Amino acid sequence: MKSFDGENMTDEMPTMSRFERRETDVLLTYADGSEFSVTYDDLRHSCPCAKCSPLRNEDEASKNLRRQVEALPKEKPKVRIVGNYALGFEWTQGCSSGIFRFERIWDLANRRDPDNGKPYVHGAW
Amino acid sequence: MSDSPVTTHDPNADDTPAEASPQEQKKMEQAYAQMKRKMSMEEIGKKIKHKVMVLSGKGGVGKSTVSTGLALSLAQQGLSVGILDIDITGPNVPKMMGLDGQRLHVESGRIHPAKGHLGVKVISMAFLLDSEDTPVVWRGPIKLGAIQQFIGDVEWGNLDYLIIDFPPGTSDEPLTVAQSLPDIDGMVIVTTPQEVALLDSRKSITFSESLKVPVLGVVENMSGYTISGKAPPGSDIEIAAPAGKTLKATANDAGEFSVTLDIFKKGGGKLTAEEFGVPFLGALPFDPGFVRGGDDGVHRIVSEPEGPSAVAFAAIVAALQEQIVDDPGAGLEII
Ligand SMILES: Nc1ncnc2c1ncn2[C@@H]1O[C@H](COP(=O)(O)OP(=O)(O)O)[C@@H](O)[C@H]1O
Numbered sequence: 341m342k343s344f345d346g347e348n349m350t351d352e353m354p355t356m357s358r359f360e361r362r363e364t365d366v367l368l369t370y371a372d373g374s375e376f377s378v379t380y381d382d383l384r385h386s387c388p389c390a391k392c393s394p395l396r397n398e399d400e401a402s403k404n405l406r407r408q409v410e411a412l413p414k415e416k417p418k419v420r421i422v423g424n425y426a427l428g429f430e431w432t433q434g435c436s437s438g439i440f441r442f443e444r445i446w447d448l449a450n451r452r453d454p455d456n457g458k459p460y461v462h463g464a465w
Numbered sequence: 466m467s468d469s470p471v472t473t474h475d476p477n478a479d480d481t482p483a484e485a486s487p488q489e490q491k492k493m494e495q496a497y498a499q500m501k502r503k504m505s506m507e508e509i510g511k512k513i514k515h516k517v518m519v520l521s522g523k524g525g526v527g528k529s530t531v532s533t534g535l536a537l538s539l540a541q542q543g544l545s546v547g548i549l550d551i552d553i554t555g556p557n558v559p560k561m562m563g564l565d566g567q568r569l570h571v572e573s574g575r576i577h578p579a580k581g582h583l584g585v586k587v588i589s590m591a592f593l594l595d596s597e598d599t600p601v602v603w604r605g606p607i608k609l610g611a612i613q614q615f616i617g618d619v620e621w622g623n624l625d626y627l628i629i630d631f632p633p634g635t636s637d638e639p640l641t642v643a644q645s646l647p648d649i650d651g652m653v654i655v656t657t658p659q660e661v662a663l664l665d666s667r668k669s670i671t672f673s674e675s676l677k678v679p680v681l682g683v684v685e686n687m688s689g690y691t692i693s694g695k696a697p698p699g700s701d702i703e704i705a706a707p708a709g710k711t712l713k714a715t716a717n718d719a720g721e722f723s724v725t726l727d728i729f730k731k732g733g734g735k736l737t738a739e740e741f742g743v744p745f746l747g748a749l750p751f752d753p754g755f756v757r758g759g760d761d762g763v764h765r766i767v768s769e770p771e772g773p774s775a776v777a778f779a780a781i782v783a784a785l786q787e788q789i790v791d792d793p794g795a796g797l798e799i800i
Pocket residue numbers: 521523524525526527528529530531557686687688749750751752753754755756757759
């Protein structure tokens with residue numbers, strides 16, 4: 341995994357080696373042998389696309405987004421690899437636009453806020 | 466244009482009239498042409514190993530300079546490369562590639578690209594213009610149709626890389642291309658270090674997420690101006706730079722020195738890249754040779770294949786190639 345010296349990059353993120361889609365969550369295995377699970381609801385709630393990100397700026401909108409995500413039928417996503425730094429997920433319903441950098445997934449795996457408290461970057465849109 | 470090239474047909478309607486009305490016939494012909502185009506786009510997608518879009522938030526930041534530079538730098542590696550210039554607002558790629566005044570070459574219904582410097586194949590919206598000064602005013606659907614045609618009907622042959630130069634901003638064109646051409650590797654975003662350009666390039670990055678095309682990286686153009694000169698070996702040089710700064714250098718054993726003036730604020734491209742967590746591919750110096758090259762049709766990389774700008778391009782291309790994976794996901798098991 342290539343790393344950049346930006347301060348928001350997570351230090352020492354191991355390379356993801358396995359992405360196992362289970363019924364309602366994904367089991368992630370990293371090259372150092374560590375395992376994590378991330379629910380699809382968490383994944384979808386943290387979508388980094390331009391439409392979903394701003395919704396997490398405020399608590400109320402964020403909770404709303406959460407409810408919308410939870411109301412979607414449970415399904416396993418199609419996974420595609422983006423460049424060599426991210427994954428994309430395709431769902432039959434709801435938003436499939438977000439490109440999830442490995443750092444974002446690593447944050448989710450470690451139960452950290454992947455937005456770092458500022459999901460929406462001013463000037464974009 | 467409709468997404469589905471096939472018109473619906475009722476299988477029970479065996480008693481179709483022997484002759485279709487002229488309108489129906491025309492519709493069928495259009496559907497057939499559309500289907501053929503779609504198939505040929507898929508075919509083209511397979512023959513071109515890597516497709517890279519070049520975008521910028523603003524015009525005039527050097528998108529075409531970077532597109533042609535990337536193409537030539539890749540061609541310098543011995544790869545077969547094409548450029549598709551669909552910047553309708555100012556298609557200046559032909560000029561930079563020494564192909565000024567070329568017209569579209571069509572043979573048995575297929576469009577054949579022109580061959581520019583280092584054998585790079587070029588198709589440009591400029592090939593459709595009567596004269597350089599004709600402003601191209603296209604209505605939306607015609608414009609997008611022309612782009613699809615440019616993608617589907619061009620005989621590229623086998624290419625290692627196709628570089629696509631877009632109009633500035635977040636318009637319809639990237640969407641059309643992203644939807645027509647399968648397996649785009651991603652986009653390169655060109656910016657200058659100024660705040661305004663940066664803000665616009667941030668827009669492009671967000672835009673890329675909505676297109677589902679990954680950002681391969683950010684290139685900062687016109688990053689600094691390098692002054693070189695000669696002085697007695699080992700002597701110290703001081704140059705008065707803008708904002709009261711002094712730049713220092715020491716002449717080497719051959720009596721050569723160089724210093725770099727930052728014309729705009731430095732490092733903005735890198736910061737933008739970091740802010741979004743996308744790769745920073747590198748910076749290109751301000752080089753008046755680019756402007757001359759644009760005017761006399763000899764690209765900087767061609768006129769000075771080992772000069773500082775060519776070296777900078779080679780580094781950017783190396784960083785780009787690192788982002789482009791021949792076998793994506795090698796090592797990641799998805800089950
Ligand atoms: N690094 C550079 N140094 C000097 N001039 C440059 C550089 N990059 C671009 N230019 C000049 O700036 C002008 C705009 O560049 P161009 O590539 O046509 O921009 P765009 O395609 O973004 O509109 C051209 O005259 C070009 O020669």
